Amino acid sequence: MSVDAAPVSELPDPRDFGLPVVTEDDLPDELGTLVARVHDLVDAVAHTEAGSAELAQASATVHELTERLNVKRRDIGAMLERPRSDGGADYETLTNVVSGRSNPAAPPLVLEHTDDGVRARVTLNGTYQGPPGLAHGGWVAAMLDQVLGSASAAAGMVGLTANLDVNYRNPTPLNAPLELTARVTGTERRKVFVSAEIRHNGEVTAEGTAVMVRLDVPG
Numbered sequence: 001m002s003v004d005a006a007p008v009s010e011l012p013d014p015r016d017f018g019l020p021v022v023t024e025d026d027l028p029d030e031l032g033t034l035v036a037r038v039h040d041l042v043d044a045v046a047h048t049e050a051g052s053a054e055l056a057q058a059s060a061t062v063h064e065l066t067e068r069l070n071v072k073r074r075d076i077g078a079m080l081e082r083p084r085s086d087g088g089a090d091y092e093t094l095t096n097v098v099s100g101r102s103n104p105a106a107p108p109l110v111l112e113h114t115d116d117g118v119r120a121r122v123t124l125n126g127t128y129q130g131p132p133g134l135a136h137g138g139w140v141a142a143m144l145d146q147v148l149g150s151a152s153a154a155a156g157m158v159g160l161t162a163n164l165d166v167n168y169r170n171p172t173p174l175n176a177p178l179e180l181t182a183r184v185t186g187t188e189r190r191k192v193f194v195s196a197e198i199r200h201n202g203e204v205t206a207e208g209t210a211v212m213v214r215l216d217v218p219g
């Protein structure tokens with residue numbers, strides 16, 4: 001097994017897969033503000049103890065807003081194109097549920113490239129609760145899946161997760177800063193082997209490994 005990453009400049013263009021592509025210029029600043037506020041709204045709804053009248057009023061307001069926003073909907077599968085300093089481009093799924101820029105359900109996870117892979121920082125609010133006061137194991141796996149896939153993509157190998165293996169070492173806390181790290185550990189034909197960890201205060205709460213299978217570019 002060896003690490004045999006393709007140059008990042010060879011990353012596939014989502015347009016070749018028939019996916020719509022938007023740029024940061026297509027995203028108004030107000031969308032970012034709305035996403036952050038709806039993210040907070042979900043947490044507020046999950047934990048409110050407001051009375052019936054207040055709840056009825058809030059429900060009507062939210063319903064009206066939903067109708068207004070649904071008048072003009074973006075196509076599902078839209079990809080956000082971000083220019084790189086070397087002239088190439090990075091792509092991310094705009095509504096990705098873990099890291100999507102326009103998805104209020106995303107934690108949101110802020111990701112950066114490192115010398116050996118990727119690092120992400122995130123704080124999960126009470127919306128991501130599983131056991132009382134702790135992060136849901138499914139979300140822990142989802143976040144690991146995301147950084148594992150991103151590490152593969154960062155190495156020039158965009159693929160889908162074929163296999164994901166998670167070990168929960170310690171409870172993952174809510175409302176506390178978490179750090180995720182991931183890297184490619186090897187390749188074999190179209191298979192990309194990746195590993196990742198989640199840490200809180202330097203202590204590993206969960207670790208994962210995955211087999212990503214590289215996408216075949218159409219044509």
Ligand SMILES: CCCCCCCC(=O)SCCNC(=O)CCNC(=O)[C@H](O)C(C)(C)COP(=O)(O)OP(=O)(O)OC[C@H]1O[C@@H](n2cnc3c(N)ncnc32)[C@H](O)[C@@H]1OP(=O)(O)O
Nearest residue numbers: 145146149150153159160161162163188189190191211213
């Ligand atoms: C920037 C990106 C961030 C993305 C982060 C999020 C990542 C995700 O959540 S992806 C979504 C979840 N994953 C999916 O939906 C994938 C569903 N599965 C599939 O589509 C297919 O099974 C797929 C694409 C993985 C593989 O199918 P296919 O392209 O036909 O590959 P196939 O020819 O069968 O296998 C290729 C190699 O992978 C291996 N392989 C296939 N499945 C597995 C598996 N489950 N476990 C281990 N190895 C596997 C095969 O053995 C073969 O290896 P070898 O070269 O040694 O013979």
